[in-house]
Amino acid sequence: MYIFQVHHYIKPDQIEAYKSATIENARNTILEPGVIRFEMFQDSANPAHFSLFEVYADMAARDAHLETGHFLKWKDVYLATQERKGNGDEFNAVFPAENLWAKK
C-alpha cells in the first residue's frame, strides 16, 4: 500500500478553477483499479489551502496514475493555479491496519 497526502496552496482568484479541475481528476482517478482512496479537502480556516489524501494498492498503482490522461490534464491546471509549491507526507496506515484496507 502507498499513502500520500499533499497540500496545495492556490491563488485566491483561481480557487474555483483549481477546485473543478481537481474534482474532475478525482472522479476519474477513483476509477483506476489500483486506487483505494482519492479524497479532496478544503481547509475550513484557509479556503486557498487544499489537501488530497491518496491511497494506492502499491507504488506501481501510483506510478500508473501519474501517466493517465486525466492526471496530466489536471496537472496543467494545478501548475497554472498554484500560489506556491505544495508539500506532502507519505504515511503508513496504523489503524485500521494495512490488511484491512481494500478498494470498495
Next chain:
Amino acid sequence: MYIFQVHHYIKPDQIEAYKSATIENARNTILEPGVIRFEMFQDSANPAHFSLFEVYADMAARDAHLETGHFLKWKDVYLATQERKGNGDEFNAVFPAENLWAKK
C-alpha cells in the same frame, strides 16, 4: 460534518507506548455513533510523526468524543509521550461531497 486532522510528535523512546494507547483509543472511538472515520497514520520518513484523521457527523459528536473515558485515558498517555505540541487542520470535504459520507 466535522473533519479534523491532527499531527502528533512523539518522544522517540515513547513511540510504542503512544502507538498502542492510540490504537486502543481508535478501536473504542470508531464505535461511537457519531464517529464516521477515525484513522491513524505514521509518517514513512519520520516514525515519531503520527497523524489522526477524524471525521465526525457533527461538532456535537466531536464534543461527545472528548468526554469519553477512552479519550481521557488516552489523553494522559499522549501528554506523557509527546515531544512537542501537536498541530491540526479543520477541513471541509470536497470530494467525495459531504452528502456521500456516512458511517459504514
